[in-house]
Amino acid sequence: MLVDTQPATYQHAPASPEVRDHWVNSQLIGVLMDNMGPSLLAGVLSLPVLLYLMAGQANTVALALWGVLTMAMLVMRYRLIGIYRLRHDSLEGPQRMSFVQRYKWSWTIMAVLWSGPVFLTYQVASQATQFVCGLVVLGHGLLALTTFSAYLPVFRRYTNALIVAVLVGLVVATVRMSHKPEVVQTGLVLMALLILFWGLLVMAGRRLHEVYRASFELQFSNQELIDSLTLQTRASLRAVATKNRFLASAAHDLRQPVHALSLYADWLATEPEMARDISPRILQSTRAINELFDSLFDLTRIDAGNYKVRLQHVNVEKLFDDLSAQFEPVAVGKSLRLRTHTRPTIIWSDPVVLRRILGNLISNALRHTHQGGVLIALRHREDMLLFEVWDTGVGIAREHQQAIFQEFFRVSQHQGTEDSLGLGLTIVSKLTSLMGYQLALNSVANQGSVFRVMMPEFTQREPVQENPSGAEDNSVF
Structure with missing residues (x-):
């Protein structure tokens, strides 16, 4: 669909x-x-x-x-x-x-x-x-x-x-x-x-x-x-100002890994015997550039209205297993525990969008957590489903809790933001709005945070199938 x-x-x-x-x-x-x-x-x-x-x-x-x-x-x-x-x-x-x-x-x-x-x-x-x-x-x-x-x-x-x-x-x-x-x-x-x-x-x-x-x-x-x-003129002026700030920040963040890549290339040209030491750094800079471009393309597609949503049945247990397999090495590398909590549940959503939302939240939690761990959970409420990502990280001060969803925003005093592009939570905010979900944050500085993606009941209503007998199972999980 x-x-x-x-x-x-x-x-x-x-x-x-x-x-x-x-x-x-x-x-x-x-x-x-x-x-x-x-x-x-x-x-x-x-x-x-x-x-x-x-x-x-x-x-x-x-x-x-x-x-x-x-x-x-x-x-x-x-x-x-x-x-x-x-x-x-x-x-x-x-x-x-x-x-x-x-x-x-x-x-x-x-x-x-x-x-x-x-x-x-x-x-x-x-x-x-x-x-x-x-x-x-x-x-x-x-x-x-x-x-x-x-x-x-x-x-x-x-x-x-x-x-x-x-x-x-x-x-x-x-x-x-x-x-x-x-x-x-x-x-x-x-x-x-x-x-x-x-x-x-x-x-x-x-x-x-x-x-x-x-x-x-x-x-x-x-x-x-x-x-x-x-009102339209004011909205247009605000949009132009936002785009200008967006492009300036993107150019700034793109310049850093490109400049580093250029230095590593020059170093490798003058000292070929250092290839073993330089190659991981070149790979890291290349990944940073690819991550930035992927995020920029995602934001551009969402803002332009070209992001197509494909709704189908999603197995939450299978989704959590895939996310655990993806992020477990990161958690192990930082000596953190990555846990999941759910019960057998089939929901109606776009698996790619949902994976992108939860993946960005988990990545953000792991980046800013240095001891303890991260929990991914699905909770059932009377009128909605709640995906929650808990962490025991540095937390977010109250004065920054609105700004963190803006493009390229990073809390300067947070350890772990040096290699962050500041786009993950922006993409999460836009994708949740795109799906009709609600995004909430509770956080205490130096204690941890919990992000909640709330799926109202109306988002779980499947369309009436015109030919149920001939319908195919399009579930990817």
């Missing part, structure tokens, strides 16, 4: 529709509150004019009550603007929406109050007064189109309350004057025109709202794009 490891192109995760809607609605509420100033000014200017025109023609008590209530609502709306500017203008999202929800009743009451002149003057005052009052009421309806349409719920609430209240006023007056056919006919015509005006007003408000919303949605998308490009 092949698993494509081509890394996904870096992208800034787009915001959820809920986040977008909250942001857009908060901006629309901001426009609504910014436009309340002209609406308030129009109300303050039209109120004394209406009171002057209706004085002596409408019921005095009703007119005074309407005037007091309207003035109180205008003052209240002025205070409302102040509350918004002070407490909510700098906030966005749910805070602004909760503010509108708390005071939404004020738009309804204000709309009903502006329908008052129709109740007070229709078929009661002079035609000129009725005409002016009608114009003012229609003017407030048109003003709502430009003032409140940014936030559709408020616009609908205000417009519906205004038109319905005016319609009720016309119906009441028409019923009261039903004994006059010409009044009934005029009332019906006015009601029809008012309903038509209502429909046109709602339609225009919806379209204007869509323009507002589309504008802010475009602004939100542009900001998302800017943020994404900014």
Whole structure:
């Protein structure tokens, strides 16, 4: 089975529709509150004019009550603007929406109050007064189109309350004057025109709202794009810096064995009789160069996404036996004990990748352990399998426990790091991420370390075989 490891192109995760809607609605509420100033000014200017025109023609008590209530609502709306500017203008999202929800009743009451002149003057005052009052009421309806349409719920609430209240006023007056056919006919015509005006007003408000919303949605998308490009630019700069550091360190580490190899070759050319002494050193330098190139190629393939994972059944006991056979001579040469601990277990993994991970951890443990030994173990947990590599070595100080997974990092004061390339743990970190495993480290300086490769349960789920009877056993262990 092949698993494509081509890394996904870096992208800034787009915001959820809920986040977008909250942001857009908060901006629309901001426009609504910014436009309340002209609406308030129009109300303050039209109120004394209406009171002057209706004085002596409408019921005095009703007119005074309407005037007091309207003035109180205008003052209240002025205070409302102040509350918004002070407490909510700098906030966005749910805070602004909760503010509108708390005071939404004020738009309804204000709309009903502006329908008052129709109740007070229709078929009661002079035609000129009725005409002016009608114009003012229609003017407030048109003003709502430009003032409140940014936030559709408020616009609908205000417009519906205004038109319905005016319609009720016309119906009441028409019923009261039903004994006059010409009044009934005029009332019906006015009601029809008012309903038509209502429909046109709602339609225009919806379209204007869509323009507002589309504008802010475009602004939100542009900001998302800017943020994404900014993050990608920063990631690219970090990648370039990492590659530069990587290449500089690789050139430095490669220069040492190549230079040594050149010196040994010159020495051998001038003193051929020293071949027996020089040959092991030449071999050691050659192995160091090969190890460096192998590690660099591994890292390059992983980063480029060309590392193909082949998942199959792996016998853990056989894997541990092979690793013991590979590293036992190193352990014996340093007078260390190399032990394994597991029980018969078949896992689902890539044997080459798993051997590379554990091999690098064992090699790292043996390099930094000078007495005691190294233990390789597989432990079973309820929701995962844990490969552990224990050592009794020099340990890793807390301040270095993150840096050791970086390319070419070596703890300078550690004995045994002189011939280390500083790439083994980097490869382990990248391969565990590639396989979906988790890598953990516990270490105490001068006491030892334990590296844990955790294989979550989902990594052990085998794919459904389309033809089980014809499947071949691809296990290599």
